[in-house]
Amino acid sequence: MDNVRETVLEILSDLTGSDEIKANPDINLFETGLLDSMGTVQLLLELQAQLDVDAPVSEFDRTEWATPNKVVAKVESMQ
Amino acid sequence: MTISNIMTQIDRVAERYPQRICYQDGLQTYTYAQLKIESDRVAAFLQAQNLRQRAPVVVYGNQTFETVVTFLGAVKAGHAYIPVDSHSPKERLVQINEVAHPAAVLEVVDLPLELDGPQIIKQQALKQVRNQGSLTYDRQQSVTGDANFYIIFTSGTTGVPKGVQISHNNLLSFVNWMLADFNLYEGIRALSQASYAFDLSVMDLYPTLALGGTLVALDKAVTDNFKQLFATLPQLKLNEWVSTPSFIEICLLDPNFNQKNYPTLNRFLFCGEELTVKTASKLQAQFPDAEIYNTYGPTEATVAVTSVQITAALLKKYDRLPIGKAKADTQMYVVDETGQPLSTGENGELIITGPSVSKGYLNNPEKTKKAFFQVDTQQAYHSGDLGFIDDQGLIFYRGRTDFQVKMHGYRIELEDVDQNLLQLDLVKQASTVPCYNDMHKVTQLVAYIVPNANDYTDKLTLTKAIKMALGQAVMPYMIPQRLVYQDKLPLTINGKVDRKSLMAEVNQS
Numbered sequence: 001m002d003n004v005r006e007t008v009l010e011i012l013s014d015l016t017g018s019d020e021i022k023a024n025p026d027i028n029l030f031e032t033g034l035l036d037s038m039g040t041v042q043l044l045l046e047l048q049a050q051l052d053v054d055a056p057v058s059e060f061d062r063t064e065w066a067t068p069n070k071v072v073a074k075v076e077s078m079q
Numbered sequence: 080m081t082i083s084n085i086m087t088q089i090d091r092v093a094e095r096y097p098q099r100i101c102y103q104d105g106l107q108t109y110t111y112a113q114l115k116i117e118s119d120r121v122a123a124f125l126q127a128q129n130l131r132q133r134a135p136v137v138v139y140g141n142q143t144f145e146t147v148v149t150f151l152g153a154v155k156a157g158h159a160y161i162p163v164d165s166h167s168p169k170e171r172l173v174q175i176n177e178v179a180h181p182a183a184v185l186e187v188v189d190l191p192l193e194l195d196g197p198q199i200i201k202q203q204a205l206k207q208v209r210n211q212g213s214l215t216y217d218r219q220q221s222v223t224g225d226a227n228f229y230i231i232f233t234s235g236t237t238g239v240p241k242g243v244q245i246s247h248n249n250l251l252s253f254v255n256w257m258l259a260d261f262n263l264y265e266g267i268r269a270l271s272q273a274s275y276a277f278d279l280s281v282m283d284l285y286p287t288l289a290l291g292g293t294l295v296a297l298d299k300a301v302t303d304n305f306k307q308l309f310a311t312l313p314q315l316k317l318n319e320w321v322s323t324p325s326f327i328e329i330c331l332l333d334p335n336f337n338q339k340n341y342p343t344l345n346r347f348l349f350c351g352e353e354l355t356v357k358t359a360s361k362l363q364a365q366f367p368d369a370e371i372y373n374t375y376g377p378t379e380a381t382v383a384v385t386s387v388q389i390t391a392a393l394l395k396k397y398d399r400l401p402i403g404k405a406k407a408d409t410q411m412y413v414v415d416e417t418g419q420p421l422s423t424g425e426n427g428e429l430i431i432t433g434p435s436v437s438k439g440y441l442n443n444p445e446k447t448k449k450a451f452f453q454v455d456t457q458q459a460y461h462s463g464d465l466g467f468i469d470d471q472g473l474i475f476y477r478g479r480t481d482f483q484v485k486m487h488g489y490r491i492e493l494e495d496v497d498q499n500l501l502q503l504d505l506v507k508q509a510s511t512v513p514c515y516n517d518m519h520k521v522t523q524l525v526a527y528i529v530p531n532a533n534d535y536t537d538k539l540t541l542t543k544a545i546k547m548a549l550g551q552a553v554m555p556y557m558i559p560q561r562l563v564y565q566d567k568l569p570l571t572i573n574g575k576v577d578r579k580s581l582m583a584e585v586n587q588s
Contacts, residue, residue, distance in 0.1 A: 016560060017523060017525070017559075017560040017561025017562075018539075018542065018560075018561075019538065019539055020539050020542070020543070023539055024539075030303075033546070033550070033555060033558065036303075036555075036556075037302065037303055037305075037329060038325055038329070038487050038522075039560075040305070041328065041329050041332060042522070044332065056333070057305050057309065057329070057332040057333050058305065058306065058309035058310075058333045058335065059306055060304075060305035060306050061304065061305075061306040061307075062303070062304045062305075062306075
């Protein structure tokens, strides 16, 4: 489980170029502008490649993926 | 079909088919009769205001029918419009106001600040005009010929945006080409997703209205939330898709985005950045019967000047797709650093000459002189784009002569980002560089920064403070994703910041 968390945070840190992801995993990724639409696409592709998680883009609701912690929970629930 | 006047053509559609739908925004639809009546009212109102003759007006708006009405009203009254998106930061409005000296600002959406100089037409007043104003205006004053139709602001290297002046004749050349070469048809339903502050939107706006078609708006809030986006898209019953390649890449992630589920969608038009073989191939696989067009052009030459239909044969033949051939009324050639024409296959700067090339930048003779010149009697433009022309006459794009980049379709001058960073108290030196993926596309901007002495104890809060301050001045897409702090930046022999070495550092691996 911890491994998933680490991988997700690593992916997010890499995409946003921000250390804030790990320091403050409750930060809102969209409101702060850390993640835009294209960043979101990258995120979904990375989750698929690294964790074999297939999150359908058509089911992607921003509110459910708004913070690093929420992304981790979402990924864990899909594994 | 060839048209001779854009506004006359749209009015003609309204007279012939008053009940046809010109605009759809969610469940709300608007007819051509409404478009004509409301834009006539806006024109009559503006002509009664004693504005400076031919002076431009700012239209502060969003992805709505009211915004389009206001554009047309301004042009009918005899004023070029400057579209400013309500998602822009305040500072951009201030900068545009300073450069353009508009005679008026028309609020489709409430302004977020006070502006000095122009007459402000309040949102409420404008609404009242649209609903019950006088219909009579003087058509003799409407924008025609070489008078400016719209002015779109784009990134400038000094930190101040440049206003590209597009005349009625420029736009007419573009629209007639669209009507002739893209197999579009009367009554077509076209996606209107690109912000009206970007000239990509002109690719759907005027050709669709000239064809008596329907503009189907897709708001930024919907585009941003994928679940909503994919619930909305199939309901739009689109025929024609106009977007950046970046936006179609999002849509192609959904396996249900295909011909079976979108049976009416049969034209795809792309502009604004490189269309990759990968994206085009995937689109073709999901929409085997649709016509896909790649186009290219700078805002300075009115939206686009080259096109090519993407076929299976083309996708097989090339690793990087051609941008196509110049439109019939336009010539393109390639020159070296000294301006000497190069021959077939040789790489150099692309020069564009023809009737859709702008007269230049508004109130900026210096930058205009640098980028524009005349060939015989035709206006010509130094695109700053590198490329070559092959023996078939196909043109290929291969990068930039300067530090302008395209990210997700947005045009960004790296020097512009630097200049705005340098305005901040926290920043002593800054150099912004693009990070590319293996498809030659920019995925991130990285700013190397030498900070001034400050009270921030860690990089996180410093980064947050800098990004927030920068966000007050520039469009959101211009804010670098990554800030890297250094004690000093590498210099070239000439003592300038060595951007190329920083670019190499970011893009190693």
